[in-house]
Amino acid sequence: MATDESSRDQRNPSRTCTVLFGRRSPVGRPLVLSLLRSGDWTVRIADSAPSLDDERGSVLSESLVVGRASYHQIDVRDQSRLRYAINGSSVVFHMGVSDTLRDSFYENHALLVQGMKNVINVCRECNAERFIYNSSADVVFDGVHDIHYGDESMPYPWKFEDGLNELKAQAEMLVLCASGRDGLLTCALRPSNPFGPGDTQLVPFIVNLAKSVWGKFIFGSGANMCDFTYVENVAHAHMCAEKALRSEVTAVAGKPLFVTNLKPKKTWEFVSLIVEGLGYQRPSIHLPVRLILFIAMPFDWIYGKLGVKLGVRSPMIHQLACTRTFNCDSAQKHIGYTPIIPLEEGIAPTVESFSHLAKDSPYSVHRDLSRPSKAEKLLGSGRVADLVLWRDDKLTFTFLLTLLLFYYWFLHSGRTFICSMATFLQICVVILFAHGFLPSKVFGFTIKKIPSSFFGVSEKTTKVAVYSAASMWNGGVHTLSSLAQAAEWELFFKVTCSLYIIKLLLSLSLSILFGLGIVCLFTVFIVYEQYEVEVETIIAASVSGITKLEMMLKKKLPGFLEVHIAHNNH
Numbered sequence: 001m002a003t004d005e006s007s008r009d010q011r012n013p014s015r016t017c018t019v020l021f022g023r024r025s026p027v028g029r030p031l032v033l034s035l036l037r038s039g040d041w042t043v044r045i046a047d048s049a050p051s052l053d054d055e056r057g058s059v060l061s062e063s064l065v066v067g068r069a070s071y072h073q074i075d076v077r078d079q080s081r082l083r084y085a086i087n088g089s090s091v092v093f094h095m096g097v098s099d100t101l102r103d104s105f106y107e108n109h110a111l112l113v114q115g116m117k118n119v120i121n122v123c124r125e126c127n128a129e130r131f132i133y134n135s136s137a138d139v140v141f142d143g144v145h146d147i148h149y150g151d152e153s154m155p156y157p158w159k160f161e162d163g164l165n166e167l168k169a170q171a172e173m174l175v176l177c178a179s180g181r182d183g184l185l186t187c188a189l190r191p192s193n194p195f196g197p198g199d200t201q202l203v204p205f206i207v208n209l210a211k212s213v214w215g216k217f218i219f220g221s222g223a224n225m226c227d228f229t230y231v232e233n234v235a236h237a238h239m240c241a242e243k244a245l246r247s248e249v250t251a252v253a254g255k256p257l258f259v260t261n262l263k264p265k266k267t268w269e270f271v272s273l274i275v276e277g278l279g280y281q282r283p284s285i286h287l288p289v290r291l292i293l294f295i296a297m298p299f300d301w302i303y304g305k306l307g308v309k310l311g312v313r314s315p316m317i318h319q320l321a322c323t324r325t326f327n328c329d330s331a332q333k334h335i336g337y338t339p340i341i342p343l344e345e346g347i348a349p350t351v352e353s354f355s356h357l358a359k360d361s362p363y364s365v366h367r368d369l370s371r372p373s374k375a376e377k378l379l380g381s382g383r384v385a386d387l388v389l390w391r392d393d394k395l396t397f398t399f400l401l402t403l404l405l406f407y408y409w410f411l412h413s414g415r416t417f418i419c420s421m422a423t424f425l426q427i428c429v430v431i432l433f434a435h436g437f438l439p440s441k442v443f444g445f446t447i448k449k450i451p452s453s454f455f456g457v458s459e460k461t462t463k464v465a466v467y468s469a470a471s472m473w474n475g476g477v478h479t480l481s482s483l484a485q486a487a488e489w490e491l492f493f494k495v496t497c498s499l500y501i502i503k504l505l506l507s508l509s510l511s512i513l514f515g516l517g518i519v520c521l522f523t524v525f526i527v528y529e530q531y532e533v534e535v536e537t538i539i540a541a542s543v544s545g546i547t548k549l550e551m552m553l554k555k556k557l558p559g560f561l562e563v564h565i566a567h568n569n570h
Contacts, residue, residue: 016042017091017242020074020119023047025095026198027134027191031235036063038239046072046085076115082122091130091242092123094175098201108167116171124182130245131175131184132238137192137227137258137326138162139169143315146224146323152256152330162315172256179254185245188256189237192326196231196346197353206271207357209320210280214312216529220289220321222268227260227325230346233339234259240335251334258326261343267320270347277351278358285389285526288397289321375529388525403518411511 017035022028022045035041036059043063045052052064052071063069072085076097086092097111116133123131140154141147143161147154156173160166172188179186195202209215237259244252272282296312331337379385387395410420438447482491505513528535 015040016044016089017093018044018046018086018089019093019095020046020076020085021048021095021097022093023049023052023071024200025098025134026196026200027194027231027234027238028093028095029198030196030232031093031095031238032069033059034235034239036060036069042067043069044072044085044089045069046074046082048075049073076118077110079118079122082118083126086119086122086128087126089126089128091132092119092128093238093242094119094131094133096134096136105163108164112167112171113174116174120174120178120184124178124184127182128184130242131178131186132241132245133172133175133186133188134234134238135172135175135188135190135256136165136168137190137260137324138165139172139190139256141165141322141324143318144322147325148323149325149327150258151327152258161318176254176256185248185253187241187245187252187254189234189241189259189331190256190326191229191234191237191259192227192324194229194231194234196350199231199350199354202228203274203350203354204357205316206274207278207280207354209271210275210278212312215275215280216283217285217287217292218268218283219287219292219317222266222286224267224321224323225264225325226267226270226323227264228270228343229260230339230341230343230350232341232346233261236340237331237335237337240331240337244335249334251330255330257331257335257337258328259331259337260326260328261339261341261346262328263343264325265343271320273347274351277347278354285529289317292317374532375525379525388521389529400518400522407511407514411514 019028019032019035022032022043024047028045028047032043032045035043050073052060060069064071072081074081074085076082094116097115120131140150140156142157142159143165156169160169175186175188178184193202237257241252241257268283276282292312293314296314296317299313328337376385376389379388387399409424410417413420415423432450435447435450440447440449479491479495508516
């Protein structure tokens with residue numbers, strides 16, 4: 001489908017441009033509007049959709065009516081359709097085909113690489129003068145290593161973790177190599193993490209993350225920085241690049257240029273601003289990257305063998321955990337680029353445009369995130385909570401390593417417990433004795449001496465321990481006394497069930513029991529903290545069900561037992 005060009009288009013073909021994927025691309029839409037608002041261009045919008053949808057009364061709809069804009073349906077694999085959309089245009093903006101990509105490598109190669117060859121060939125055939133490609137900063141990211149203020153001198157990686165980035169790099173190379181052939185000048189812009197209204201990549205990815213089981217977690221320390229670029233600024237950079245190519249700036253033709261908002265931000269701060277704006281809980285629990293990569297191994301294998309995306313995968317982990325900042329000096333110097341929309345001002349309209357993905361989160365209504373969670377309170381809101389809830393990665397890993405050594409030494413070594421304990425104490429004595437002979441400094445490192453008071457137990461600690469033991473003893477005696485008098489049937493059932501559970505646990509081997517204990521310790525509290533409302537709802541429903549069952553059983557008891565139970569309850 002195409003709208004006929006106006007006579008003005010034919011009289012002044014030098015001011016006609018084609019915006020490939022100007023309908024679907026979140027960068028293409030603001031570029032089209034900027035070109036039309038400038039009043040200098042007749043714009044051909046080319047995309048794969050059969051028609052162009054736009055609000056009535058907008059700049060675009062008015063331009064379509066008067067003939068300053070037209071729409072063409074294209075397929076980059078079909079040169080005849082491309083030729084119809086590009087012929088007569090002096091400038092072609094290629095905004096990328098990200099929205100039409102599939103999971104098939106063959107289809108993606110046909111769209112990105114072969115499609116780019118077709119576009120370049122048609123541009124040369126139709127005597128187009130300038131070609132600006134909206135590439136990506138990810139073409140220099142291998143998917144594993146950090147990038148600190150990378151510039152255009154960075155080479156393409158030898159190996160890409162994400163095959164899609166490799167195809168984008170191949171497409172970019174085709175664009176840059178085509179510069180200077182048949183009078184066509186080209187350049188490639190590399191925006192870093194473009195976002196804005198209509199975004200189909202970054203913001204949906206963040207929202208899906210917030211909805212998943214990983215929405216509560218920060219991958220790594222959370223200190224990694226990234227450059228984010230508002231789509232209006234990317235569109236502005238394209239117009240700046242076109243002017244530079246028109247002026248035949250030699251430093252631009254055939255070159256890539258990084259484009260950012262010039263203000264790197266912590267990745268997880270940006271993620272938190274988006275998810276909180278949409279009503280989701282901001283991530284707060286730190287998980288080590290290596291642990292998440294280990295969890296992702298089976299999902300990577302499934303994707304590699306079957307092409308099925310399940311769970312968290314390595315490219316996603318590195319995307320959120322790596323630093324990726326870029327130097328935009330070349331864009332500022334050679335094309336005069338400067339962001340026109342600050343980063344913070346771009347976030348608000350972005351969040352507003354995704355209101356359909358917002359969630360009436362129970363966390364935003366029922367829970368004050370500045371206060372500790374109930375799971376944290378149960379653990380004492382101290383070092384134990386930091387350890388079990390992964391607040392302090394070093395502390396948690398040290399504790400896990402200690403437990404692993406304990407497991408091996410006492411349960412897996414094949415020695416008896418007494419023999420293992422005796423050997424352990426012997427090693428401790430030797431280490432302490434040797435430590436006493438060490439000088440205050442060894443190779444420049446200060447050796448702290450252990451004071452004798454370190455091994456002492458304070459009177460306060462002793463009293464607390466004795467009082468706790470006495471309280472437990474008295475509680476046990478009181479429970480036995482109540483059972484002996486048959487005073488409380490509920491207590492009888494609680495004790496009976498508890499003893500039965502203990503019996504089941506003791507039937508397991510000590511090593512299995514130890515492993516189950518560790519797994520439960522480091523999963524139950526995290527699950528409770530993440531799904532606090534859901535867990536309490538389930539508990540409340542369970543208590544209500546048990547109460548109803550208890551009432552039903554009481555009604556079916558013989559009369560004398562029912563009277564006896566009622567008498568004891570009073």
